[in-house]
Amino acid sequence: MDCIEQAKRLYVISVESAKRHSLLTYEESLTILGYGAGVHEDALTDGLKLLLIACLTSGLPPLTSILVSKDERSSSVTIDPIDQWSSDIQGIFNYTTWPEVEEIDWNYVWDNRKQLSDIHGTRGYLNNIVHQQNTKITRIRPVVKYIEDDDSDDDPFGGGIAMRA
Numbered sequence: 001m002d003c004i005e006q007a008k009r010l011y012v013i014s015v016e017s018a019k020r021h022s023l024l025t026y027e028e029s030l031t032i033l034g035y036g037a038g039v040h041e042d043a044l045t046d047g048l049k050l051l052l053i054a055c056l057t058s059g060l061p062p063l064t065s066i067l068v069s070k071d072e073r074s075s076s077v078t079i080d081p082i083d084q085w086s087s088d089i090q091g092i093f094n095y096t097t098w099p100e101v102e103e104i105d106w107n108y109v110w111d112n113r114k115q116l117s118d119i120h121g122t123r124g125y126l127n128n129i130v131h132q133q134n135t136k137i138t139r140i141r142p143v144v145k146y147i148e149d150d151d152s153d154d155d156p157f158g159g160g161i162a163m164r165a
Helices: 003-019 026-032 041-057 082-094 106-111 113-119 129-134
Strands: 144-148 160-164
Touching: 003 026, 003 041, 003 106, 026 041, 041 106, 041 113, 106 113
Parallel strands: none
Antiparallel strands: 144 160
């Protein structure tokens, strides 16, 4: 499954979860998406990044906020300060006009992901997470760290190679 397909599928299961007013763990997401046992939540990283930008570009609440770690029951992919997270969750749960997945222009979001990241206040987020302290993103914990490597083909968002922190 490529990044766009993963983001689209994450969108669908996140909207379903939001309509039920429930959080969704990364582990549950991996299972629903058909990943085998033992696959680490990092397998969702690029799809979650694209989902966040798709939501912001489409004027939707950031669905990535309801995707949480099983142990911590908190999100690692959101653009809001920690103290605002609970309020954001309620906003997502109360949102009622979610578009169908195909109503979002995923190809546009993919083709323009770096520029859209910068436009929506997540400057550098899709380029290299190592620069997060200089952005408006205050909620991302270093699940993975990125090493500068502009020649890397491993990171579809450019600028780094993911390594376990």
